[in-house]
Amino acid sequence: MMEPVDPSRHAEPLFRLAEYLAGEPMGPEEVRRFGAELCAALDACARLGVVHGGVRMENIYVDQQGAFRLGGPALPGETADIRGGSFAPASEQYGGRPADEKADVYALGKLMYALLGGGAPSPGKPPVNGDEALKSVVLKAVAPDPAARFATASEMRLALLERRVVDIDLPGTMPDAAAGPGAPPPSPAAQATVFAPPAAYAPPPHPGPAPEAYAGYAPAQAQAAYAYGGPGYAPNAPAAKTRGKLGAGAVIGIVCGAAALVALAVFLTVFALRVKAYNDALALERAGKYAEAIAAFERLSPYRDSGARIDTLGLKLAETYLFKGDAVSAHTALNGVAFNALTQDQQTEFLYDRARVDFARGNYDDAFSGADALYAAPRGEELFAQPLSDFCAEWIAAYVDGEDAAALLMQYASSPRGLSLIERGVYQKAGALLDGGDPVGAKALFDALGAYEDAETKSTECVYRQARAALDSGDFDQAMSLFKSIGSYEDAAYQADLSLYRRACRLVSEHSFANAFEDFATLRFASFQPDDSFVPGHAQDLYAAARELYAGGTYGSAQAGFMVLIEYGGSYERSEDYRTLCEFHYMGVAEGDKDALVPLIGFEDAAGMLLANFDIAWAFLEGKWSCSSGYLEFKSGSGLTYSLSAPDFGDLWDILDGTLYFYDSDDPTETQDAYRLTIISENEIQCYAFKNGKTYTLTRK
Structure with a gap:
């Protein structure tokens, strides 16, 4: 919670607002933040019953983080300069009326109006810059009639944070406003309604006994009231010029007077010590030393508002410990706070801190019960539901390991309140694990979240990253398996082929060519095209x-x-020719394959494949093949005729794997080789006759 600061006691350098601006204008969003942060400081003063009275340009500072800080309140007895300057008070103060929180609201609104390019505020005329919501908040803050302004700085802060357009009631004049010395002249409209001169300025009443100093400042009223010749000073009558013995009554009077003086001196000493101790405690509070300040106020209690400050500081101390991650100390700090002595707003804040402490200590049942109590408190859910959710999420992400986070989801799956507070934290935890290079742990949490937000997509992303890690590390089998498991996610199919390609390349490097070729064959059907030069190399x-x-x-x-x-x-x-021969070996040859094989005669076993079976051999051999010793003639429709020497074993013949043989129709299994044929070229063959053992070279014309 923002509070006024004492620049002289602040740990880090502070800059005045004018130095920070350096002549540059503020943007509307920065003005909105400026107003919200100063409202928080004014609200802190109001909770302590203090009207700040010092909201002016030269009393506003900016810290190293860019936060706007409000300086200390006006000294007791200080009065505003109603003639102008950087701090022009609210209109009701021109008649000498006491200031209240609405006057602080007016002063802040006037500054915001000027920062938005509006100059001096004019009723009903919005500032130049800013959206409608911001303009309406500023206009309401500078309303001439105090009743038309925000009731509290807290109310104004909420309107700024919620970015809502507020209703504005701007009457033409201030009702019942008594004009005082230095008041601005009324507008023509106002003059038309004034029929009597304003009442004379009434001097303030006698200050009475000197009031105590506040926060280390000596009240100016007390000094003025009891200075020589002041309204609280009564001179003694001149003493009678008589001599003689003192009577008993006189002695008793002197003794009593002396005793009274001693008692007064003791009283004043104790009073001065208490005031000093109180101011020292305030200084500790302003310095953020809450534990020391609590101890100091406990020694003073019940002096002034020490008890209330102890409870308020207990809340601040607990929040400080929570910020540091020390839930145990935060729990101890809250135990020292008297809940019933807190204001309603402080009680709601106490419930918020208690729920955070229970959650941080692992007392989840108590934390969720506390959340229910918080949301049932006045404005509890409105103000603290989101901060509590943020805290729980950040705590889980930072301090709860993956297994415990998954267990929490299972434990409170049937508790809507608990599940809503836990799910976001587990989601953030899973994201942190994924970004931190632990896709396996992240996937377990995303899977546990089920359909929460995009957890299912994130789970798939975990598998993808795990697969990429396996691919980069050379575990190609694992990479292929993982990429295939996520189907069409992003480029998983391409990455699976890439994994197979790299495995094939490694097999080549290991001279395991047969296995490598099988992988490459698989890639052929995937139409994978690598973008490197491994194969050519x-x-x-x-x-x-x-x-x-x-x-x-x-x-x-x-x-x-x-x-x-x-x-x-x-x-x-000749990879293409080899591929053709491999295909014929693998699939077999037929009559129609002759034209593809004839150009390959003389290459590997292409010629032999032309004589592999009757159909393709007949297609190739059709025609008359002759030499000086005879001929072989293969005629379409009339069969085979020949004059070369051949066995007489039957009238039927066949060709298989380059051998022409005859057999009898009665016993086709009893065959006898006739000729062994060898193709030399497209029109030249050699024929070995088994009958006489001679080889003939035949040509076809």
Whole structure:
């Protein structure tokens, strides 16, 4: 809670408001904050029964954090300069009427009016700058009629914080305002209603006994009243010039007078010591040394308002401990506060602090019961529901570990009040864990929150970050699994493919080519395109490994390897031709594949694949193949004719894996090789005759 400050005793440097402004205007939002913070200080004075009376430009300071601080109140006996200056009092003070809290409200409103570019306030004329809500608050504060102003500084502060437009009642003149010396002339409208001269200025009554000093200031009234010749001074009559013995009565009178003087001296000494002790206690309070101030006021109690100050300081001390995270000391401080001796507003604040203490100490049942009591108190929920929620959330985020936070959610799942206070804190805790690099712990809390706000999306984000961490650390299997588990979240699908690609690259580096090619084959169907040069840089090794797999008959892995070179390596050497052969080996060949294989005759086993079965062999061999020793002629529709030496084993024939053989229709299993065919080029073959063991070179024309 803001309070007036004594700049000379403040721990850090303070700047006067004029120095802070340095000729620059304030923005409307800063003026709003300015008003709210000074209202808080005036409210603190009002709670102590003090009218500040010193709200003026030169008595306002700004601390190192940019907070506006109000200087000390006017000295007892000080009067406002009604002729102008930076502090022009409220209109009701021109007639010498005593000031009250509404006069402080007027003075603050006048300053805000000027800061908003309005100059001197004029009834009904809003300041130049600011939104409607801010203008209405300022106009209400500077209303000429005290009854039209805010009743308290606290009420004005609330209107500023709530940003609401307030009702304004601005009569043309001040009702029953007695004009005093120095009062401004009435407006023409007011003059029309004045029919009698104002009453003469009445001097203030005799001050009576000298009042006590307040807060270390000697009352000017007391000094004036008892100065020589002042209204409280009565000169003694001149003593009679007589001589003689004193009678018994005179002696008794002298003794009694001396005793009275001693008693008076003792009384004045004790009184002076109490005043000093009281002022010292006030100084401790202003310095923020609340524990020492409480002890000082306890020694003074029941002197003046010491008891009330002890309770107020107990609240402040508890808040100080809570700010430092010391809930135990805050609990002790609150135990020293007499609840029933507090004002209604202070009682509400006490319930707020008690709920915070119970929550911070882990007494959650008591904290939630205290929250119910707080919200039932006058304006408790309006003023403290959000601050209590903020405190609980910040406490959980700072001091409750992840497992305990999740346990709290489960424990109070059936308590709407408890759950509402806990959920926000657990959400902030989970966010802090996520930002701090603990996605696993954060996910556990987001999962426990269920559908609270965007907890489900945050849980998915935790998995994504965990997967990214696994990818960055080289745990590609874990990364792929996690990325696949979150489906289409952001670029998870791409990241899963990237994890597989990096695993394949690592397998290549380890010369585990077959496994690498399988990973690359999977990426082929994902249409993944890496943005690095790994494959081109390892093309030679990949090509050699794929050829080795091809030679070993591992056509599926070999095909995957050649596809890597085609898609990522720029079709390195004869990768395309190898891919075609791998596909025929893997899928088999048919008559229609002849045209794709003929250009590859002479490359690897492409020629042999043209004679792999009857259909493709017939398609390739159709025509007459001749040499000096005879011929073979494959005719469409009429079969095979030949003049080369051949076994006479039957009339039926077939071609399989490059061998032409004959068999009898009665026993097709009893076959006998006739010729072994080898393709030399598209129009040249070699024919080995099994009957005579000779090899013939045949050409086709």
